[in-house]
Amino acid sequence: MMKRLAATFFILLFLAGCESYGPEELDRLTKEDPNFKQMIMQRDQMRSQIVLIKDDLLAKKKALDSRVSSIKLEYDTYAGIQNDKIRKYHSAIKVNRAALQREIDTAEAQLKAKQTELEKSLSTLADMRKVLRESRVINLSKQEKDKWEERVLMQSEKVKPLTDDIAELQARIRLNKRKISFLR
DSSP: HHHHHHHHHHHHHHHHSSSOHHHHHHHHHHHHOOHHHHHHHHHHHHHHHHHHHHHHHHHHHHHHHHHHHHHHHHHHHHHHHHHHHHHHHHHHHHHHHHHHHHHHHHHHHHHHHHHHHHEEEEEEHHHHHHHHHHHHHTTTTHHHHHEEEEEEEHHHHHHHHHHHHHHHHHHHHHHHHHHHHHHH
């Protein structure tokens, strides 16, 4: 029983040593040890400085966050304006490409019509020349033969401008296609 009582006493003594120290204990220690008092004063000053530093950091962070938000808003506004300009420029380029494409489409339609007209003219010319070659067999009069030769000449004269028009249309189409390639 005595052993139990002694064990309980030591446990209570141990627990009493573990209890937190209050302001009275601090007062007692600072009065007894001037160096410790100096340490406590330094601790208090450092804690005050820590609070001031943390407050300053927080204020600085808030100010910079505000500036960052302002700069971001300024950038977003600027970027919006610039992106609108970019869209307008792209749109203008697209309009120019479309205009050139319409010119190509028109020229291609004209080219097709001219090629068809040329084919008909060449076919007619071939038929007329055939009549002249066969005139020996048909026995055309000099007057009729002259009329046919005149018709052949007139038909031949129609072929040259058509050939020139076709070459000009083909060149215009090629040129506009090259122009479009530069507008990509």
